[in-house]
Amino acid sequence: MSMFRQKAIDVLVYTGDGVSALCLSQTLNTFRSLLGDRYSIVTVDSHQLATEPWEKTTFLLTIPGGRDLPYNRDLSGTAANKIRNFVYNGGLYIGFCAGGYFASSRCVFEPNSQLSVIGERPLHFFPNICKGAAYPGFKYNSEECARAVKIQVQKEAFKNREASKWLSELNVENTFVYYNGGGYFVNADSRDNFLTDYGWDLESNRDTEEKDKKTHKINVLARYPSDVTDPEDRGAIVEDAAAIVACNFGRGMAVLSGVHIEFSHDSFLSNGDRTVPQEVINRLISTDRQRKIILVAIFQYMGLDVKINIIDECTTKPMKQITPTFVIPIKDIPISETAKFMYKLNSVATNGTIDDTYNKIIFQTVDSNMYHHTTQVTPNNPTNETEEKSVIQLYICNDKLPSTYKSIYSFDIEKFTHYIKKTNASVFGNWLMYTEVTTSTQTFLEK
Numbered sequence: 001m002s003m004f005r006q007k008a009i010d011v012l013v014y015t016g017d018g019v020s021a022l023c024l025s026q027t028l029n030t031f032r033s034l035l036g037d038r039y040s041i042v043t044v045d046s047h048q049l050a051t052e053p054w055e056k057t058t059f060l061l062t063i064p065g066g067r068d069l070p071y072n073r074d075l076s077g078t079a080a081n082k083i084r085n086f087v088y089n090g091g092l093y094i095g096f097c098a099g100g101y102f103a104s105s106r107c108v109f110e111p112n113s114q115l116s117v118i119g120e121r122p123l124h125f126f127p128n129i130c131k132g133a134a135y136p137g138f139k140y141n142s143e144e145c146a147r148a149v150k151i152q153v154q155k156e157a158f159k160n161r162e163a164s165k166w167l168s169e170l171n172v173e174n175t176f177v178y179y180n181g182g183g184y185f186v187n188a189d190s191r192d193n194f195l196t197d198y199g200w201d202l203e204s205n206r207d208t209e210e211k212d213k214k215t216h217k218i219n220v221l222a223r224y225p226s227d228v229t230d231p232e233d234r235g236a237i238v239e240d241a242a243a244i245v246a247c248n249f250g251r252g253m254a255v256l257s258g259v260h261i262e263f264s265h266d267s268f269l270s271n272g273d274r275t276v277p278q279e280v281i282n283r284l285i286s287t288d289r290q291r292k293i294i295l296v297a298i299f300q301y302m303g304l305d306v307k308i309n310i311i312d313e314c315t316t317k318p319m320k321q322i323t324p325t326f327v328i329p330i331k332d333i334p335i336s337e338t339a340k341f342m343y344k345l346n347s348v349a350t351n352g353t354i355d356d357t358y359n360k361i362i363f364q365t366v367d368s369n370m371y372h373h374t375t376q377v378t379p380n381n382p383t384n385e386t387e388e389k390s391v392i393q394l395y396i397c398n399d400k401l402p403s404t405y406k407s408i409y410s411f412d413i414e415k416f417t418h419y420i421k422k423t424n425a426s427v428f429g430n431w432l433m434y435t436e437v438t439t440s441t442q443t444f445l446e447k
Contacts, residue, residue, distance in 0.1 A: 008059040008091075011039045014099075016046040018070030019063075022267065023096065023260070027064040030262045034296060038305050046074035049082060060092040060304065063099030065182075065260060067140070068109065069117055071102040080122035088250030092302050093125060097182040100256035103247075104130035109183065110138065111232050125247045125254035126218065128190075132183025134228045134241060134258060143268075143276040148176040148283035149259055151243050152223040153294060160219060164301040166308070167294070175290040176283040178265075182258030184228055188220050188242035219246040221255070221298060246301060253302055261295050264288060324393040325435035328401055330417050333430060338365065338398055345396075363394035366402060392438060401434075410436065 013027055031041050039059060048054065049061075061083060063071065075083070087093050095103040104126040109117040110133060132138075137145035153175065155168040222244040230236040244257045265284040268276045284291075292311045299306045329338070345363055348354060354361040395402075401413050411434060 008057055009038075009040050010054070010058045011035055011041050012044045012049075012054065012058050012061045013041060014045070014049070014061070014063045014071075015043045016070070016074050018067040018074075018098065020066040020098075023065035023098075026260070026263045026267055027062060027096065029267075030264065030295070031062070034292070034299065034306055034310055035304065037310070046079055049075065050077070050079040055082065055086045055089075055091065058086065058091060060094065060302075061086065062094045063096070063102060064262075065097030065099065065180075068098045068101040068107055068121075071098065072107075072119070072121060075102070076122050084123055084249075087125065087252035087254055090251040092252060092304070093123075093254040094302075095125075095254065095256045096260060096262055097180070097258065100126075100185075100258055101130045101132065101183055103254055103256050104128065104183075104185065106130070107183075108231070109133065115140075123254075125249050126185055126188075126245060126256055127247075128188070129186040130183040130256070130258070131186050131231060132258065133181045133231060134184045134224055134238075134243075135179065136229065136231075136234055138181040143180060146178065146180040146276050146280055148280045149179040149243075150174055150176050150225055151259060151261075152225065154220050154222060157219045157221050157246070158297055158301055161301045161303075163303070164297045167297040170293065172290045172294055175287045175294060177291055178260040178263035178280075178284060179258075180260065182243075182260070184224060184238060184241035184243060184258055185218075185220075185245045185256065188218050188245050189240070217248060219248075220244070221246055221301070222257075222259070222261075222294070224258075244298070246298075255298060255302060261291060261298070264291075322390060322392060322438055323436040324395055325433065325438055326395050326397055326401055328397045328413065328432045328434065329399065329430065330420050330432050331430050335398065337430075338396060341396060359390050359392055361392045361394050363396065365398060366395045367398045 011031055013024070013031065015024060028041065028043075031039075035041065044054065083093065093103065095101075101107040101109060102121055103123045104121055105124045106120055106129045107117060108129050108131045109115065111118060115138070135145075135147060139145060153167070153172050155170075155172070158164040158167040220242045222242075224238075224241040224243045226237065226239060228238040228241040230238055243259050244255065244261065247254045247256065263284075265281050265288060268281050268284075289311065293308070296306055296308055296311060327341070342365060345354070346352075349363070352363060354363070413432065413434065416432070
């Protein structure tokens with residue numbers, strides 16, 4: 001008898017304390033546009049990483065930019081051990097900026113300054129120091145000293161994977177990417193980095209040591225220009241500083257980036273409060289397509305199932321509109337159960353609205369005769385608040401899905417209801433939550 005195995009389709013994006021709102025929104029937008037057709041983009045916090053069995057269904061875990069210290073505080077211990085084991089056993093990790101500092105063996109950030117952060121880190125994917133900022137002048141919660149850095153893509157490194165070797169034939173040498181406070185990976189080319197802290201018992205595996213050195217090593221995927229300075233001595237130029245590294249770890253891989261290759265210029269154009277210099281924005285615009293090409297190549301290098309034509313598709317296809325979400329009773333549930341459900345929702349709501357950082361859920365009860373409004377809410381619909389939020393309509397049905405909505409939904413709820421009732425299960429299948437397009441189910445599950 002064969003055992004059912006869950007397919008790993010989740011791409012987890014960390015949203016815990018310390019994550020920058022801008023970095024998070026850029027990571028989510030980029031991942032949804034490039035990976036959303038093939039993977040489920042899910043947000044997680046430190047508690048979930050430490051306590052829930054996320055590993056079996058997860059393909060990739062990403063920690064965006066922000067502040068490294070809260071990451072180290074909240075993810076050390078059980079969460080870090082689970083992340084390490086996940087990657088060691090074949091999982092993937094991407095760390096942007098602070099996520100790269102955190103995934104190195106040691107973080108050295110702005111020493112001899114009021115911003116100084118120095119210390120060991122628990123993941124050790126990069127077995128040496130991530131040192132920054134690579135450029136002086138960094139300020140928290142500010143883009144005043146942000147830069148458009150022309151990275152030096154190491155095209156030969158992409159030949160190490162069949163899926164990504166095509167990048168070596170393209171002209172991507174002069175690509176600008178957003179930079180604000182990231183580090184460089186010290187001595188990334190050194191053989192001393194091979195087989196450091198990978199869990200191998202070299203005393204009992206000496207015959208395979210050379211094979212391991214070839215397999216478990218650091219590949220530099222991109223370098224900074226020759227204007228990086230050592231934050232411990234700003235007069236010292238750091239030649240060939242590694243900006244993006246791929247770290248083989250057991251059967252998995254971690255890609256760490258000191259630059260924000262996930263950033264598009266769009267966020268700076270749409271928000272008038274941003275302080276990024278116009279010169280920086282213009283440079284980002286000039287090579288934005290090349291940036292996406294490099295990012296797709298990195299995804300393919302790691303083993304993600306993404307096609308190069310997704311770049312054209314995600315720029316030409318209109319973004320899918322959010323459709324209303326329905327909570328539908330599948331069995332003959334008394335009206336009192338619906339009332340209890342509404343009571344619980346109202347306990348965490350204000351005037352029929354549930355707010356979290358990125359979503360605004362407006363809910364109400366409806367019956368099967370509800371009129372279908374043709375106007376749909378679009379993603380990232382600005383509210384009167386200073387931040388953009390996705391507005392989601394949530395309808396709790398008293399009986400069944402309103403008939404006027406059946407034509408826009410592809411799932412056969414009536415057929416599903418028929419088979420659920422045949423199971424005679426006493427509790428399972430009492431309710432169905434359904435929508436065609438939403439931003440994330442995480443808020444639904446938590447609230």
